[in-house]
Amino acid sequence: MMRFFAGVAACFLMMTGAFLLWQGKAQEPTLPAAPALAGPAPVIAAPSARSVLRAPEASPKSREQKRFARADKDDDGRITAAELFEPRRKAFAKLDKNGNGALSFDEWAAKTVDKFGSADADRSGFLTPAEFATTAPKPSKRKAACACG
Numbered sequence: 486m487m488r489f490f491a492g493v494a495a496c497f498l499m500m501t502g503a504f505l506l507w508q509g510k511a512q513e514p515t516l517p518a519a520p521a522l523a524g525p526a527p528v529i530a531a532p533s534a535r536s537v538l539r540a541p542e543a544s545p546k547s548r549e550q551k552r553f554a555r556a557d558k559d560d561d562g563r564i565t566a567a568e569l570f571e572p573r574r575k576a577f578a579k580l581d582k583n584g585n586g587a588l589s590f591d592e593w594a595a596k597t598v599d600k601f602g603s604a605d606a607d608r609s610g611f612l613t614p615a616e617f618a619t620t621a622p623k624p625s626k627r628k629a630a631c632a633c634g
Contacts, residue, residue: 546554554560558568578584582592591598604612604620612620 553564556564556568558571577588580592580595581588582595600620601612604616606616
């Protein structure tokens with residue numbers, strides 16, 4: 486029964502809205518006439534093409550084009566395997582402490598083990614919340630959006 490009354494109310498509201506739209510006639514506003522100019526209009530000379538300064542247009546590069554340019558070290562328009570692997574070799578060499586070309590778990594986890602050892606101030610073998618808070622990475626400095634400082 487409630488649905489019936491809700492339907493009747495909705496129908497009544499729609500008919501009221503349609504009636505108001507039909508009766509509301511928009512009238513165009515009348516604007517006063519523009520005042521007449523006394524005398525001839527001043528002549529403004531157009532600036533010459535040489536006097537207008539324009540900033541040079543830079544061609545926008547997509548994110549992939551920028552990434553490709555960073556990887557292409559010799560700027561020859563192609564990436565060799567040596568160019569692609571060189572940054573990874575340096576990172577691997579930092580981790581490979583004994584220089585045998587193989588990375589053991591201990592070598593891989595050395596930085597984490599050192600961090601845990603330095604954070605465990607009471608040498609209990611576990612970190613308290615206060616000790617763990619000292620392992621948080623330092624916040625990175627945000628680069629300025631502009632070159633102004």
